Each structure stands twice: as structure tokens, then as C-alpha cells.
Amino acid sequence: MLENNTRTELSALGEFGLIKHLTEHIELKNPSTIKGVGDDAAVINYTNTNTVTLVSSDMLVEGVHFDLTYVPLKHLGYKSVIVNLSDIYAMNGQPKQIVVSMAISSRFSLEAVEELYAGMLLACQKYGVDLVGGDTTSSLSGLVINITVLGECEKDKVVYRHGAKEGNLLCVSGDLGGAYMGLQILEREKTIFKENPNIQPDLEGKDYILERQLKPEARKDIVKLFSDLNLQPRSMMDVSDGLASEILHICTQSNVGCELYEEKIPIDSQTYDTARQFNLDATVCALSGGEDYELLFTIDAADYDKVKNLPDFSVIGHITNKEKGTNLVTKSGTVAALKAQGWDALLKK
Amino acid sequence: MLENNTRTELSALGEFGLIKHLTEHIELKNPSTIKGVGDDAAVINYTNTNTVTLVSSDMLVEGVHFDLTYVPLKHLGYKSVIVNLSDIYAMNGQPKQIVVSMAISSRFSLEAVEELYAGMLLACQKYGVDLVGGDTTSSLSGLVINITVLGECEKDKVVYRHGAKEGNLLCVSGDLGGAYMGLQILEREKTIFKENPNIQPDLEGKDYILERQLKPEARKDIVKLFSDLNLQPRSMMDVSDGLASEILHICTQSNVGCELYEEKIPIDSQTYDTARQFNLDATVCALSGGEDYELLFTIDAADYDKVKNLPDFSVIGHITNKEKGTNLVTKSGTVAALKAQGWDALLKK
Numbered sequence: 001m002l003e004n005n006t007r008t009e010l011s012a013l014g015e016f017g018l019i020k021h022l023t024e025h026i027e028l029k030n031p032s033t034i035k036g037v038g039d040d041a042a043v044i045n046y047t048n049t050n051t052v053t054l055v056s057s058d059m060l061v062e063g064v065h066f067d068l069t070y071v072p073l074k075h076l077g078y079k080s081v082i083v084n085l086s087d088i089y090a091m092n093g094q095p096k097q098i099v100v101s102m103a104i105s106s107r108f109s110l111e112a113v114e115e116l117y118a119g120m121l122l123a124c125q126k127y128g129v130d131l132v133g134g135d136t137t138s139s140l141s142g143l144v145i146n147i148t149v150l151g152e153c154e155k156d157k158v159v160y161r162h163g164a165k166e167g168n169l170l171c172v173s174g175d176l177g178g179a180y181m182g183l184q185i186l187e188r189e190k191t192i193f194k195e196n197p198n199i200q201p202d203l204e205g206k207d208y209i210l211e212r213q214l215k216p217e218a219r220k221d222i223v224k225l226f227s228d229l230n231l232q233p234r235s236m237m238d239v240s241d242g243l244a245s246e247i248l249h250i251c252t253q254s255n256v257g258c259e260l261y262e263e264k265i266p267i268d269s270q271t272y273d274t275a276r277q278f279n280l281d282a283t284v285c286a287l288s289g290g291e292d293y294e295l296l297f298t299i300d301a302a303d304y305d306k307v308k309n310l311p312d313f314s315v316i317g318h319i320t321n322k323e324k325g326t327n328l329v330t331k332s333g334t335v336a337a338l339k340a341q342g343w344d345a346l347l348k349k
Numbered sequence: 350m351l352e353n354n355t356r357t358e359l360s361a362l363g364e365f366g367l368i369k370h371l372t373e374h375i376e377l378k379n380p381s382t383i384k385g386v387g388d389d390a391a392v393i394n395y396t397n398t399n400t401v402t403l404v405s406s407d408m409l410v411e412g413v414h415f416d417l418t419y420v421p422l423k424h425l426g427y428k429s430v431i432v433n434l435s436d437i438y439a440m441n442g443q444p445k446q447i448v449v450s451m452a453i454s455s456r457f458s459l460e461a462v463e464e465l466y467a468g469m470l471l472a473c474q475k476y477g478v479d480l481v482g483g484d485t486t487s488s489l490s491g492l493v494i495n496i497t498v499l500g501e502c503e504k505d506k507v508v509y510r511h512g513a514k515e516g517n518l519l520c521v522s523g524d525l526g527g528a529y530m531g532l533q534i535l536e537r538e539k540t541i542f543k544e545n546p547n548i549q550p551d552l553e554g555k556d557y558i559l560e561r562q563l564k565p566e567a568r569k570d571i572v573k574l575f576s577d578l579n580l581q582p583r584s585m586m587d588v589s590d591g592l593a594s595e596i597l598h599i600c601t602q603s604n605v606g607c608e609l610y611e612e613k614i615p616i617d618s619q620t621y622d623t624a625r626q627f628n629l630d631a632t633v634c635a636l637s638g639g640e641d642y643e644l645l646f647t648i649d650a651a652d653y654d655k656v657k658n659l660p661d662f663s664v665i666g667h668i669t670n671k672e673k674g675t676n677l678v679t680k681s682g683t684v685a686a687l688k689a690q691g692w693d694a695l696l697k698k
Contacts, residue, residue: 034401038602039510040439040586041405041500049398052383056390056482057497059450063489090389101408101495133405135495140412146450146484146495148406151390161388237389253387 008110010138018110019136022117026131030096032152033130042132044097046152054095054151054158056087062142070186073112075214076145077119083240084149085127086218086293090238091160092226093153097132098124101146103139116145127220157232159297164235164254168298170317171233171307173222175266176243177282180289181274182206182213208270216293222312223295229306236297244287245340246296248326257324260317260338263331287328288341357459359487367459368485371466375480379445381501382479391481393446395501403444403500403507405436411491419535422461424563425494426468432589433498434476435567435642439587440509441575442502446481447473450495452488465494476569506581508646513584513603517647519666520582520656522571524615525592526631529638530623531555531562557619565642571661572644578655585646593636594689595645597675606673609666609687612680636677637690 010018023037035043046053060066060080068076081098088095100120104113124131129149189201203210219238226233235250243265251258267282275282298319299307307313317329326338359367372386384392395402409415409429417425430447437444449469453462473480478498538550552559568587575582584599592614600607616631624631647668648656656662666678675687 035509040436041403041442041498043440043502043507044402044404045504046395046402047398049396053393053395053402053499054390055393055446055448055497055499057448057450057484057495059452059484059486059493059495061452061486061488061493064452064487087389091392093390097404099404099406099497101406103408103410103413103493135406135408137408137410138413139410139493141490144408144410144452144488144493146406146408146493148404148448148497149390150402150404150499153392155394158392160384 006111010104010106010108010110010113013110015136018113021110022113023131026121028130029128030130032096033132036130036132037134042097042099044132044150048152050154051152052155052158054088054091054093054153055148056084057146057148058084058087059144059146061144067190068143070190071214073115074119074122077116078123078215080145080147081120081123081129082216082218082293084147085123085129085220086238086240088149088151089219089223090236090295091151091153092157092223092233092236093151094223095127095129095149095151097130097150099132099148100134101136102134103137103144105139105141105143108143127218159233159236161235161237161250162253164250164256164298164319166256166319166321167301168234168319169301169304169315170247170258170260170298170319171313171315172239172243172266172294172296173219173312174292174294175268175271176239176292176294177275177286177289178209178212178268178271179216179291180285181271182209182211183291184278185210185274186213206270206274208268209274213291216291218293219295225310231299231303231306233297233299236295239292239294239296240290242288242290242340243296244338247338248340250296250298251326254319255322257320257322258317258326258338259320260328262328264314264316266314355460359453359455359457359459359462362459364485367462370459371462372480375470377479377481378477379479381445382481385479385481386483391446391448393481393499397501399503400501401504401507403437403440403442403502404497405433406495406497407433407436408493408495410493416539417492419539420563422464423468426465427472427564429494429496430469430472430478431565431567431642433496434472434478434569435587435589437498437500438568438572439585439644440500440502441506441572441582441585442500443572444476444478444498444500446479446499448481448497449483450485451483452486452493454488454490454492457492476567508582508585510584510586510599511602513599513605513647513668515605515668515670516650517583517668518650518653518664519596519607519609519647519668520662520664521588521592521615521643521645522568522661523641523643524617524620525588525641525643526616526624526635526638527558527561527620528565528640529634530620530627531558531560532640533627534559534623535562555619555623557617558623562640565640567642568644574659580648580652580655582646582648585644588641588643588645589639591637591639591689592645593687596687597689599645599647600675603668604671606669606671607666607675607687608669609677611677613663613665615663
């Protein structure tokens with residue numbers, strides 16, 4: 001995957017040469033971006049006094065968050081931006097600028113770094129975000145990418161995790177568990193390839209879940225829909241660690257309980273079928289798989305009419321008072337305490 | 350250095366537990382910080398419509414930027430914040446918030462991470478900055494720290510690298526080369542220790558240059574002085590890669606030349622003497638050593654009277670037209686082209 005017809009060593013450019021090479025063709029699109037790459041700091045001017053600035057940061061580490069044996073660099077660049085934008089949408093805001101830091105080992109060629117950067121810039125273009133700065137350095141081992149995103153939101157539209165109220169409907173966009181099942185497919189094919197490099201990978205009929213894993217999107221459209229519908233969610237966060245973990249975050253921070261209905265959890269048929277092939281429970285994959293980058297949010301019950309006919313929203317439960325606990329009502333009607341078995345990067349060794 | 354009386358494994362807390370443990374006692378000090386750690390993004394409200402937002406990011410990688418065999422974790426945490434604040438001061442701004450991402454290997458104990466964090470928070474406290482968010486993940490190899498800093502500056506006070514004008518005086522704060530000589534001392538003692546672990550390190554009389562390396566400060570005071578003196582530099586950047594490299598950045602971006610006078614370069618006597626002990630030229634250390642985090646700037650010649658008696662400013666040359674080139678006038682009066690041999694992290698393997 002790191003092969004290419006030409007290979008230019010990074011040391012031939014040096015740090016400043018590399019940054020210049022990667023960034024000189026960047027066109028700044030947002031009026032708020034006054035100065036991008038090229039000085040000690042980027043300069044940003046949010047002129048609307050009615051807005052606040054949102055800032056979030058995510059670090060992706062080779063071998064922990066991604067495996068370059070099956071993740072194309074361009075996809076990795078794209079995804080590394082998406083996971084950050086998702087955090088801004090999860091506040092009901094609009095991402096505007098990103099700052100990219102990378103530690104790159106000398107095994108990377110210039111062409112490889114260009115691929116990675118091309119993916120980042122593609123995501124920037126699609127979501128109307130400016131890449132305004134960062135840091136590029138060497139790594140003694142794996143690739144490390146850190147992206148910080150800045151965004152804007154009208155002051156009274158910011159949605160926190162702590163705003164869920166008893167009686168709120170618990171909703172989620174899109175479907176869940178697909179990214180996790182895509183990862184299982186990729187891991188399986190990697191194992192097979194290691195045993196016999198002549199076997200072609202069997203990815204037939206798995207396009208949707210592979211795309212969920214390799215090239216996820218952030219739900220800009222949902223935030224726009226909230227605005228179009230004049231719908232103000234009470235609490236929200238994005239689903240990066242798994243539905244169960246995120247629901248528990250919202251309930252803990254809002255000091256409430258919940259009832260989540262297993263049968264309401266949106267799962268794509270490809271996710272469902274693949275889970276069955278792997279002898280996995282699709283619900284568990286949705287609850288604990290993570291990396292879906294969907295939006296989990298709660299709304300006033302009175303707003304139900306606004307969302308009930310929308311194809312990409314699911315009402316999956318409701319918020320209760322704290323004493324009732326955080327519960328999953330299974331398809332068979334059993335009530336069980338919701339447990340977070342989310343993907344905890346710190347537990348990976 | 351990683352030893353401690355008690356050792357708590359990070360896996361005992363998990364990612365969310367660790368973040369909570371490290372951040373729950375953080376007190377937010379800046380009125381602009383609306384929401385810090387604990388949501389998808391931090392929320393910041395710069396209410397002054399006359400200001401712009403500054404943003405900068407730096408990544409520090411173990412084995413490339415620091416060596417834990419002689420850098421105490423608390424000092425590392427402190428320095429990792431300082432190098433970022435320095436970028437905001439270099440724009441003539443005031444840093445207000447930082448976002449911290451860390452990749453930590455399992456060889457670190459909770460107590461070690463606490464030390465690192467304590468250093469970061471100490472720097473935040475000293476410089477009036479809020480730690481508002483970040484990401485904590487695991488690393489398969491070394492420690493990686495990425496800090497993004499946000500700051501503010503009055504719109505018409507921002508100082509870029511590209512503003513130097515012919516006739517400007519070239520100035521620098523403090524003294525140069527000390528951090529580099531401190532590093533030479535630490536590297537020497539490490540080599541000696543490896544050969545014979547019973548020999549005590551000989552750091553006698555090297556306190557100043559060791560502090561320059563291990564616990565640098567950012568020049569908040571100089572930015573305040575600019576304000577007090579009503580002095581608007583025409584161009585500015587901080588000295589992180591070495592004086593020569595930084596002067597060339599300013600000249601290239603401003604499309605000008607310069608004359609730098611060797612005899613005017615401020616070098617502390619401890620730096621000078623240590624360079625001699627190491628058979629190094631102190632001027633070369635100042636030109637190419639880096640990590641000084643002093644401010645390099647140019648001012649109108651008419652402003653000379655404002656700075657001429659200040660103890661911590663040195664006028665080291667002047668800006669010429671581009672055709673004259675970027676030159677160093679040596680102590681013997683020879684004129685030589687200025688060369689950047691700065692510390693280029695990408696060339697390190």
C-alpha cells in the first residue's frame with residue numbers, strides 16, 4: 001500500500017520544504033480564516049457576536065486506531081478529519097477550520113504523505129472546512145495524526161451532553177454497528193492473507209460496512225435538518241465508542257436514567273447478516289462496536305411529530321428519572337442494565 | 350525517573366476514568382472559557398469584536414523531541430505547554446486555552462501521567478491559560494504529546510512574519526544558545542552514565558543553561574512591554590529552530606534582506622563558557638541551536654529610543670532590501686551569507 005512508482009524521501013525536502021509542498025496549493029474558503037498555514041499561528045475572525053467558538057481534538061495512533069496493512073492512506077486522511085468534524089456537529093455547530101499535526105516515520109515517502117494529505121483535503125473540501133496550520137515532525141515508530149477542529153455555533157443553539165430531561169425521546173441518526181462489522185471483515189482478510197498471500201480478499205457484498213469503517217461521513221446533514229425543522233435537541237453527542245457508552249455518558253452528565261429498546265436500534269441488513277456470519281449478536285455490535293459517527297440526541301416529546309416520518313432518524317427509547325437506572329429493554333421484553341463495553345483505546349496494549 | 354513509590358496501572362482506570370481523574374480539579378479562569386473538558390468540544394466565547402482568534406499546534410515525540418532518561422515528566426509537561434504559548438506571543442497575542450492530546454504507552458503508571466499533567470497545569474496557571482479539552486489514548490511505543498493553543502489579539506495588533514520592512518531594526522529578546530548547550534550537558538552526562546552508572550552527574554555551575562533546556566519560559570513579559578511602550582513590531586516569530594533559520598523565514602516571507610551583526614547576538618556567559626568547553630563556537634550555537642523560545646522581531650528605526658535602554662532587548666542587525674541578501678557580519682568584519690542549519694526534526698531518524 002505504501003508502494004508507488006516513484007519514491008521521494010522526506011529527508012530530501014526537510015520539514016519546512018514538506019509543509020510548503022503539502023500546503024502551498026490550499027485555498028482558504030471560509031471568510032473567517034484570515035491567515036492559514038505559514039506563521040506562528042493561524043488567525044481566525046468569527047465576526048458574528050452571537051456565536052461561540054467550539055474546539056475539539058482527536059489523536060489517531062498507528063496500531064491502535066488504524067492498521068496500514070488494510071487502510072489506504074487517502075482513506076485514513078479522510079477519516080481522521082471526519083472523526084473531528086463529527087465532534088463539532090455533535091455540539092450542533094459548524095466546523096470551520098482544522099489544524100493538523102503528524103509524526104511520520106522515514107519509511108514513508110513523500111508520495112505516501114501526499115496521499116494522506118489528499119484525503120484530508122478532500123474531507124475539508126466536502127465539508128467546507130479550511131486546513132489552517134499544524135506541525136509535521138518525525139516519528140521513530142508509527143504514524144501519529146492529531147487534528148484539532150474549530151467551529152462555530154449560535155450561542156443559544158449549543159447542545160451539550162448534560163441537557164437530557166426526563167420524558168425526552170432518545171434518538172439516533174443512521175444505523176449502527178456497520179463500522180465495527182467492516183473492521184471484522186478487514187481483520188479476517190488480513191489473517192487469511194498472512195496465512196496465504198495468494199488468496200484474493202473476499203469482500204463481495206460488504207461494500208456498505210467496509211465504507212462505514214474505511215470512509216465514514218459526519219452528519220452535517222442532520223445538523224442542517226435540526227435548523228430547517230427548528231428543532232433544538234436537549235442533549236447530543238456523536239457515537240464514536242459505541243451506543244451504550246454514549247448513552248451512559250449522556251445519562252450520567254444529565255443526571256437521568258433511560259430506557260433503550262433493543263428492537264428500535266437501527267441496524268443495516270448487511271451489518272446484521274455479517275454479524276450472523278461471525279457468530280456475533282448484531283445488537284451487541286451496535287451497542288459496543290463504535291466508530292459509527294452517527295448523532296445520538298434527545299428531544300422533547302412534543303417535537304416527535306417533527307421527526308416521526310424522517311427516514312434517517314430512529315427513536316430508540318426515552319429518558320427516565322435517575323432512580324429508574326439506565327436500562328435496555330430486550331426484544332423478549334427483559335429489562336437489563338445497560339453496560340458500556342465500548343472500544344477503550346487505553347485498554348489496548 | 351518513571352519510578353515511584355506507588356504504581357497504579359492506567360488500565361485500572363480506562364480512558365474515561367483517566368481523563369476524569371486528571372481533569373476533575375481543573376478550575377477555569379478565563380471568562381471566555383464557557384465549557385472545558387467533558388463534552389464533544391470545548392465552548393469558547395471571545396466577546397470582544399475587535400479581536401481575532403489565534404490557533405497553533407505543536408507535537409512532541411519521545412526520542413525525537415525529548416529523552417525521558419533525563420527529562421523529568423513534570424518539566425516535560427511544563428515545556429510542552431510553553432512551546433505552544435510562545436507561538437501565540439510571537440503573533441503579539443495572549444494565549445487563553447489549550448487542548449491536550451497524549452498517546453501513552455502502558456509502561457507509564459498513573460503517577461507518571463499525573464506528573465506530566467501537573468507540569469502542564471503549572472504552566473497554565475503561571476500564564477493564565479485554561480486547559481479545556483483533548484484526547485488521551487494509548488501508544489504502542491513512545492509518548493506523543495500534541496497541544497493546540499487558542500489565543501486572542503486585537504485585530505490591528507497582530508504581528509506576522511511577513512511584515513519586515515527595509516530599514517527596520519532586527520531585535521531579539523533575552524539570550525540565545527543556552528537551551529542547546531543545556532542539551533549538550535545532558536547528553537554528555539547520559540553517555541557517561543551509560544558507561545559507568547556509579548558516576549554522579551556533573552551539573553555544577555550549569556543551572557542557567559539546564560533550565561533553558563528543561564524548563565523554558567515564554568515571553569509574555571515582552572508582549573506586555575510592547576503594549577506598555579505602545580510599540581508595534583513590524584514582524585515577529587519565536588526562536589524555536591535557531592536564530593538563523595528564523596531570520597531567514599522573516600526575510601523570505603517579507604521579501605527583504607538583512608544584516609545580522611555577530612557581535613550583537615546576546616549570549617549568556619554560561620552558554621559561552623560551556624560552548625568553549627565543548628569546543629563549539631558559541632555564535633553557531635546561538636544561530637543554529639534552537640529551543641530558546643525568545644522573540645525575534647523587527648521594529649521601525651524611529652522606535653529605537655523606546656527600546657535602547659531596555660535590558661532584555663538586543664538590536665542585532667537591520668533589514669535591507671532583498672537584493673543585498675541575508676548576511677552575517679562577523680566579529681572580524683567579514684560578510685557571509687546567513688545559513689540555516691537549524692534543528693530539523695524531520696532529518697532525525
